[in-house]
Structure formats: structure tokens, C-alpha cells
Amino acid sequence: MKCPAGTATSSPRPGRASSGRGISGDLRRYWANMGVPSFRPDPWGSNILRRDGDSISCAPPRNTSPPPPPSGTRRGRGGWRHAPRPWRDALKPLLHPQLVNPPFGDPGLLVDLRFERRCLLFDLGDLEPVPARRLLRVGHAFVSHAHMDHFAGFDRLLRLCLGREKALHLFGPPGFVDNVAGKFAAYTWNLAPGYAADFAVTATALEEDGSALTAAFHSRRRFVREGERRIRFEDGVLVREEALTVRYATLDHGIPSLAYRVEEPAHVNVFKDRLEAMGLAVGPWLRALKRAVLRGDPDDRPVAAPGRDGTETVLPLGRLRAEALLVTAGQAIAYVVDTAFTPQTAARIADLARGVDVLFIESPFRAADTELAALKRHLTTGQAGRLAAMAGAKRVVPFHFSPRYQGQEEEMRREVETAFRHPM
Structure with missing residues (x-):
């Protein structure tokens, strides 16, 4: 089922929170010291645990280095001006995952969709570190369960979206529509119908078998629950678009807790130097071009492309595909939080996170505290690392550490690393 993405419009009104480009200085310095991804240009961070044969590397993947330029090229101020440079797009992935808080804070992951001007948000705990500008780009939010820190x-x-023409799609566990209705019921909305813009929220409660209950809430109608109906998601796929899919799995936290996977079906790389050689300009038209390729449109489909001289040229899709594009495997990211370690949940996590580029996984308890973790229905650091290895994840980011281990963050990361490197 395809869910239309919500679109944020207008800038924050006077009196609203600042929408600066980054997080606070203190938190930015924290992430810089820990080498964990948060709101910064590097989408993976510089210190994520990565499987590399039998060792763990904290460096970027080796294949991000540019190959030697073809013969006959020359070096200019901006690099090799006449050589195709596919590595540039390889360093500009569509999905930019960013942890919302430090590992002892509330769990949450924001995935910025490069070039799409929108974001996906996983869990809605403490969102203060996220700039308002980023939150206004969120069209889909995926909640694991309704505990307060999530x-x-x-x-x-x-509060940010109220008074703006915006659609927000929320997904959560069984009973989630009631949870959202309860949030709206806590406030008085007599003024909301007077706003010129309508803020529309669609909430969907997901069952383990793929069935779901969905309902709508509109500010224009005082967020009264309406349009309630039963729907179904096949194969756990919640969002299916040309550029990405999102699916879920149900885990056990004493209550149902949802884990999520977001991935590109494929990634379309654009060789900008080749466009330049063809006399074409870069611009928004490339987004439609990429989507045409992802849809599998025929080679003879005409594509209107702006020229560097301001004119428009019509070229067949096949020529652009052959001369200026390269389709590679897409990215995949998984988000796993608040679950017991059981054979069933381990199998579901391994299936959901199979082969992901990055697995963000909770690690609240140290490896020695297995019994306490089982009592609380959470994972240990060792279990998190082994699950990442079982799934064949390329990289793993542990987070959601219990406050009882304040001051032991380095040891907890080391335990995840050891289990990831040498799974038992």
C-alpha cells in the first residue's frame, strides 16, 4: 500500500522554536567525541562498528576511495574535470540516519531523505535536539510502542505542525489509535477550526498478522476521531514508494513492540561530468529521471532535459540511462528497540535486518546482566552484537543504554563490538 508523504509548508511562525541547521553545541560536541551519527553531514558517523572480515574497523568503508582517473583526463581546481566520478554519488546516499539523543537519552532515529526535503522519524521520545526545520519535514513517523520515552x-x-497545511502519517502497535486519540483529547481545540490551514493526522495501529486499524484526525474538525476502518499490509510493508519501502516486525517487550526497516529498492547514481559533456544542466529534473529509472520506464520514453545554455533538449531515457546513470544496490537501515531476547524475537530481528548497511539496536544492559535484562524484557550488549552478526549487518550502532551504567559507555560499546566480531 502506498502512503502519500506529507509535505511541510512555510517556515516557522514568529514565536516558534528556532529552526537552525544543527543541534545544540553541547550535544554536537558529545557526538563528535563519541563518533556516533547525529545531526551532521556524515550519514554514518566515523566510529560505527563495522564488520570487516574478522576485524572491526572504525574507518569509513574502503570502497569509498576514488579509483584512478581514466587516461587522458586532467586535474583542475575541482578535481578531475573530465572523468566520470561514481564515488561522489556513493558518498551521497539517499538515506541519512541520525540518532536523536545520546545513548543514555530517549531512543529515536531521524532519517533524512537526501534531495527529497522530507524525513522519516522512528520513535517520538525527547525531540528537543531536533531542529524545528527538520521536524516539519517529517511526513511519516513510526513508533515502536507507547511507553513515555518513545x-x-x-x-x-x-505544536510545531498545528496551523500548517500538513499531512502526518503515524504508525504504532495495537491500541495506537487510542493512544493518539488520547493525546488529542488532552487539549481544548475550540480555536483550531479557525486556522486557515488543516493539519491532518492519520494514525494506524498494526497487528502482528498484518491487519491494522486506521483513523484520521483533522485540526479543522477539532481532531475528532473519524474515518475509522480496517486495512491490511502484505508482507509487513507499510510504505511502498519508487524511492523507498518501510516494513515492520512485531517483537516482545511484555507488550507488542515494533521494529522497522527502511530501504531503497535501488540507488540511481548520476555522473554529473557526463551530463556536462552532454551539454545538460543539473537540477530538479534529475529527481523525476531517477524515478523513471526506478519504475522501469522504457528506453524510448522521451525526457525533457534543461541544457546548460538555457535551452531544453528532449532525449530518450535509454540514452540518459546508458551515458549518465549507474544503478546500484540501495541502502537499508533497521531500527530495533525494547525487546526481549527469545528465539522468536531473534529470528524476527535477523530476518528484518538481513544484510542492512546499518543496524540501530538497543543495548540497555551489560552482557553480565542477562537475568536482569530478561526480567525487564530488554537486550544486553552481547545479545545486541550477536543479533547484528546473525543478521549479517554491515555496521551496528548500539544505543538506549540504561542509566544504571552511566560512566560505562565505553565498556558497553566494547561488549557490543566483541559480540559482533565473535558471535557465539
Whole structure:
């Protein structure tokens, strides 16, 4: 089922929170010291645990280095001006995952969709570190369960979006529609119908078997619950678009807790130097070109392309595909939080996170505290590392550490690393 993405419009109104480009200086320095991805240009961070044969590397993947330029090229100020440079797009992935808080804070992951001007948000705990500008780009939010540290931040998102023409799609576990209705019921909305813009929220409660209950809430109608109906998602796929898919799995936290996977079906790389050689300009038209390729449109489909001289040229899709594009495997990211370690949940996590580029996985308890973790229905650091290895994840990011281990972050990361490197 395809869900249309919500679109944020207009800039924050006077009196709203600042929408600066980054997080606070203190948190930025924290992430810089820890080498964990948060709101910064590098989408993977510089210190994520990565499987590399039998060792763990904290360096970027080796294949990001540019190959030697073809013969006959020359070096200019901006690099090799006449050589195709596919590595540039390889360093500019569509999905930019960014942890919302430090590992002892509320769990949450924001995935910025490069060139799409929109974001996906996984869990709605403390959202204060996220700039308002980024939150206004969120069209889909995926909640694991409704414990406070995963859902309390909904109020901030609601306050930012209120009075704007925007659609927001929320997904959560069984009973989630009631949870969202309860949030709206906590406030008085007599003024909301007077706003010129309508903020529309669609909430969907997901069952383990793929069935779901969905309902709509509109600010124009005081967020009254309406349009309730039963729907079904095949193969756990919640969002299916040309550029990405999102699917879920149900885990056990004493209550249902949802894990998510977001991935590109494929990644379309654009060789800008080749476009330049063809006399074509870069611009928004490339987004439609990429989508045509992902749809599998025929080679003879005409494509209107702007020229560097300001004119428009019509070329067949096949020529552009052959001369200026390269289709490679897409990215995949998984988000796993608040689950017991059982044979069933381990199998579901391994299936959901199979071969992902990055697995963000909770690690609340140290490896020695297995019994306590089982009592609380959480994972240990060792279990998190082994699950990442079982799934064949390329990289793993542990987070959601229990406050009882304050001051032991380095040891906890080391335990995940050891289990990831040498799974038992």
C-alpha cells in the first residue's frame, strides 16, 4: 500500500522554536567525541562498528576511495574535470540516519531523505535536539510502542505542525489509535477550526498478522476521531514508494513492540561530468529521471532535459540511462528497540535486518546482566552484537543504554563490538 508523504509548508511562525541547521553545541560536541551519527553531514558517523572480515574497523568503508582517473583526463581546481566520478554519488546516499539523543537519552532515529526535503522519524521520545526545520519535514513517523520515552515527544511535533497545511502519517502497535486519540483529547481545540490551514493526522495501529486499524484526525474538525476502518499490509510493508519501502516486525517487550526497516529498492547514481559533456544542466529534473529509472520506464520514453545554455533538449531515457546513470544496490537501515531476547524475537530481528548497511539496536544492559535484562524484557550488549552478526549487518550502532551504567559507555560499546566480531 502506498502512503502519500506529507509535505511541510512555510517556515516557522514568529514565536516558534528556532529552526537552525544543527543541534545544540553541547550535544554536537558529545557526538563528535563519541563518533556516533547525529545531526551532521556524515550519514554514518566515523566510529560505527563495522564488520570487516574478522576485524572491526572504525574507518569509513574502503570502497569509498576514488579509483584512478581514466587516461587522458586532467586535474583542475575541482578535481578531475573530465572523468566520470561514481564515488561522489556513493558518498551521497539517499538515506541519512541520525540518532536523536545520546545513548543514555530517549531512543529515536531521524532519517533524512537526501534531495527529497522530507524525513522519516522512528520513535517520538525527547525531540528537543531536533531542529524545528527538520521536524516539519517529517511526513511519516513510526513508533515502536507507547511507553513515555518513545511517545512523549508527540506533543512537540503536534505544536510545531498545528496551523500548517500538513499531512502526518503515524504508525504504532495495537491500541495506537487510542493512544493518539488520547493525546488529542488532552487539549481544548475550540480555536483550531479557525486556522486557515488543516493539519491532518492519520494514525494506524498494526497487528502482528498484518491487519491494522486506521483513523484520521483533522485540526479543522477539532481532531475528532473519524474515518475509522480496517486495512491490511502484505508482507509487513507499510510504505511502498519508487524511492523507498518501510516494513515492520512485531517483537516482545511484555507488550507488542515494533521494529522497522527502511530501504531503497535501488540507488540511481548520476555522473554529473557526463551530463556536462552532454551539454545538460543539473537540477530538479534529475529527481523525476531517477524515478523513471526506478519504475522501469522504457528506453524510448522521451525526457525533457534543461541544457546548460538555457535551452531544453528532449532525449530518450535509454540514452540518459546508458551515458549518465549507474544503478546500484540501495541502502537499508533497521531500527530495533525494547525487546526481549527469545528465539522468536531473534529470528524476527535477523530476518528484518538481513544484510542492512546499518543496524540501530538497543543495548540497555551489560552482557553480565542477562537475568536482569530478561526480567525487564530488554537486550544486553552481547545479545545486541550477536543479533547484528546473525543478521549479517554491515555496521551496528548500539544505543538506549540504561542509566544504571552511566560512566560505562565505553565498556558497553566494547561488549557490543566483541559480540559482533565473535558471535557465539
